[in-house]
Amino acid sequence: MKNKKIGFLLVILAIAVVGVVIYFISRPPPQELLPQTFAELPEKPxxxxxxxxxxxxxxxxxxxxxxxxxxxxxxxxxxxxxxxxxxxxxxxxxxxxxxxxxxxxxxxxxxxxxxxxxxxxxxxxxxxxxxxxxxxxxxxxxxxxxxxxxxxxxxxxxxxxxxxxxxxxxxxxxxxxxxxxxxxxxxxxxxxxxxxxxxxxxxxxxxxxxxxxxxxxxxxxxxxxxxxxxxxxxxxxxxxxxxxxxxxxxxxxxxxxxxxxxxxxxxxxxxxxxxxxxxxxxxxxxxxxxxxxxxxxxxxxxxxxxxxxxxxxxxxxxxxxxxxxxxxxxxxxxxxxxxxxxxxxxxxxxxxxxxxxxxxxxxxxxxxxELSTNQNDVVKLIFLLPEGKEIPPNLTVKLDKSVREAQDFYADEMERHGFGRKTFSFETDENGKAKVYLIKEDNTKNYDLTNNTWLGVLDDRYEYFSMIWKLDITGLNETFWYPTHGGHTVKDNIWHNEIEGITPGRIVFTSVKDLKREPLAYVLRDAFGLPYDPIQLEPNALKRFFSRINDKMPWGKKWAKLSKCQAEWLYKSRFFNPNQPFFNKPPQMIMNVSLMDATNSRRFQFEIADEDGMHQVQLFIPIDMKNQRWRKKFYDCRALKGKEKASVEFEISDPEIETVVLRMIDMHGNIASREFIIKEKTDEK
The missing domain is CATH 2.130.10.10 (YVTN repeat-like/Quinoprotein amine dehydrogenase)
Incomplete structure (x- = not known):
């Protein structure tokens, strides 16, 4: 009996020794600390x-x-x-x-x-x-x-x-x-x-x-x-x-x-x-x-x-x-x-x-x-460094790898929907590696982030609030008004707001921990003009736990995948089609609403026109019925295939919806949107 115990212990010891040997043989070599260089940001006038x-x-x-x-x-x-x-x-x-x-x-x-x-x-x-x-x-x-x-x-x-x-x-x-x-x-x-x-x-x-x-x-x-x-x-x-x-x-x-x-x-x-x-x-x-x-x-x-x-x-x-x-x-x-x-x-x-x-x-x-600061149709990378902290080792290498993985994600998704392996571009240095800019919290220079699209990276996501107020993002993530017939008007009890365009210049943020294929691709959606698509959190804790495990599996991460409408939208995005002209003709958008039958379903009809040719329109409806003008969610899309004039219809069954937004992307990647508000007849003047 004693010999059996000794033999059993020897087997366990042998397994442990083999395991240790295998670990030291198969473990990755120590990460070499490579020198890091950062590009100098241009300054404003x-x-x-x-x-x-x-x-x-x-x-x-x-x-x-x-x-x-x-x-x-x-x-x-x-x-x-x-x-x-x-x-x-x-x-x-x-x-x-x-x-x-x-x-x-x-x-x-x-x-x-x-x-x-x-x-x-x-x-x-x-x-x-x-x-x-x-x-x-x-x-x-x-x-x-x-x-x-x-x-x-x-x-x-x-x-x-x-x-x-x-x-x-x-x-x-x-x-x-x-x-x-x-x-x-x-x-x-x-x-x-x-x-x-x-x-x-x-x-x-x-x-x-x-x-x-x-x-x-x-x-x-x-x-x-x-x-x-x-x-x-x-x-x-x-x-x-x-x-x-x-x-x-x-x-x-x-x-x-x-x-x-x-x-x-x-x-x-x-x-x-x-x-x-x-x-x-x-x-x-x-x-x-x-x-x-x-x-x-x-x-x-x-x-x-x-x-x-x-x-x-x-x-x-x-x-x-x-x-x-x-x-x-x-x-x-x-x-x-x-x-x-x-x-x-x-x-x-x-x-x-x-x-x-x-x-x-x-x-x-x-x-x-010399016009060397403007590359509006590429993603530029910027690392934000709080005071008292050091730059993470091999950050530039990790950023280069991560942004290429995000590129592959979009190429895979575009190909899955039949649009070829189109993907976005990012700024590179003379060696073909991702060019990374650095802004320190104690910086005193007036850097010019205008008109470019930036991926802002922080070492810790909680540093966002301490850094963002020191970053001059004036003019970024803004809209402008196109000249339109009558500006905002009321027609047939429908309030037509101004037609808005998106100014060049966007910035989105992520952390070093989230520099992974799907999370980074999801963050970049907003930079590319894709619609707001909230991730629905599972209220049940146990289901939420298994959902997180499922996300780690190859078949998971459905929240990151592109829909057919989204892939079609990106097919004409400036970021997926660089070197587009920035000259732009104003679009026109008009809406009418009519009942379809005895039910509550309504037909939302839009007359739209753009001399640059229209690629796709998307309709958005309220998320919160009590605050309908606050946030909108995607409802449906229509492909227009370059038409300069078109009539499109959407059927909506919810009778409480009083506000919708129509977005359009033209053949050059210019984006326009207009909000429509259905008013009571007593409000009409």
């Missing part, structure tokens, strides 16, 4: 100076020709700013009451000179030689001598718009007609010509905006009926008429190298401003249009790579925005409201004039000037 225009003794009185109700309170906003084309230290500003100030950018306290335009809401501009300053508004244009500040001469004009020829010898103005003036003797302005209208081309109505090309060959004018006439400046012959659909022109600008002409303004059939429309002058074709909020004015950078739009409406758009001239891609924005902007002659500095009477100077970074 730097605010380098502020000038307070204020009021002066000669502008305390209301300007002549001021509209009824105009008060000194209305004089504060800056209506126009300009950089001298020959003196990089000289800028000019004018407020709503006609007070003009010349500033040296190195002295923010006192202006060099103070002038006065006899009218409200004027605009200003230097002549190409920098010797003259013109101010125009409410019936008068004045030429000023910049050196002395003396008034040289004036002429009558009903609009604020004017333009100099490149040599500074001539000046164009607009009112009921386009007039060209000889200003070689600025003390005696002489009219040269009045450009003819062409009734056959409907160039009627008053002229609103004018510009002259940098080569001096072309002059263009925008009219109140939406047409733009382009003439040969020398022969005065009409070269081309462009149709815009705008009923009022706020601005018209040739690009510095005369490759493009851009116009913008309001269309009274729609709601608010339309953004800008650009034509390629080599073939007179539309180069593109950006319709993402109000634009008061637009300027080109001297190298013609960037155009910058000014906007003083906080509810529509994102302040001063920078766009790629080539494809309309958003580059960055300044969180300041401005009616006008102007570039320095070298393109490095931008001056803006704001609603509060403040002139600001902004210095652009080399990345922004």
């Amino acid at each position: 730097k605010l380098i100076a502020e000038f307070h225009h204020g009021t002066t003794a000669d502008s305390d009185e209301i300007a002549p020709n001021a509209p009824e109700g105009f008060s000194l309170t209305d004089t504060r906003p800056i209506y126009s700013v300009a950089f001298s084309p020959i003196d990089a230290s000289l800028i000019a500003s004018v407020n709503a009451n006609g007070s003009i100030k010349l500033w040296n950018i190195n002295n923010t306290k006192e202006p060099i000179k103070i002038l006065r335009h006899p009218g409200v809401y004027p605009s200003i501009g230097f002549s190409p030689t920098g010797e003259l300053l013109a101010s125009a508004g409410f019936g008068t244009l004045i030429l000023w001598d910049v050196a002395s500040g003396m008034k040289l001469d004036s002429l009558e004009t009903s609009k604020r718009q004017f333009a100099f020829t490149p040599n500074g010898h001539q000046l164009a103005t607009v009112s009921n007609a386009v007039k060209v003036w000889d200003i070689r003797n600025p003390k005696k302005i002489t009219k040269i010509a009045t450009l003819p209208f062409n009734e056959a081309l409907k160039a009627t109505g008053w002229a609103c905006a004018v510009d002259i090309s940098s080569d001096g060959q072309l002059i263009a004018a925008g009219y109140a009926n939406g047409n733009v006439n382009v003439w040969n400046l020398k022969t005065k012959e009409l070269v081309k008429t462009l149709e815009t659909g705008l009923l009022e022109m706020d601005f018209l600008k040739f690009s510095p190298n005369t490759r493009f002409v851009s116009v913008g303004g309001k269309e009274w059939k729609h709601h608010g401003s339309q953004g800008y429309i650009m034509w390629d002058l080599s073939n007179w074709q539309r180069h593109g249009e950006v319709l993402r909020g109000n634009i008061d004015n637009l300027v080109f950078s001297p190298d013609e790579k960037i155009c910058v739009s000014a906007n003083d409406q906080s509810f529509s758009g994102r302040g001063v925005e920078f766009w790629s001239v080539e494809n309309g891609e958003p580059i960055t924005f300044l969180p300041t409201q401005a009616r006008d902007v102007s570039f320095s002659n070298d393109g490095r500095i931008l001056v803006t004039g704001g609603r509060e009477g403040i002139i600001q100077l902004w210095e652009l970074t080399p990345q922004q000037l």
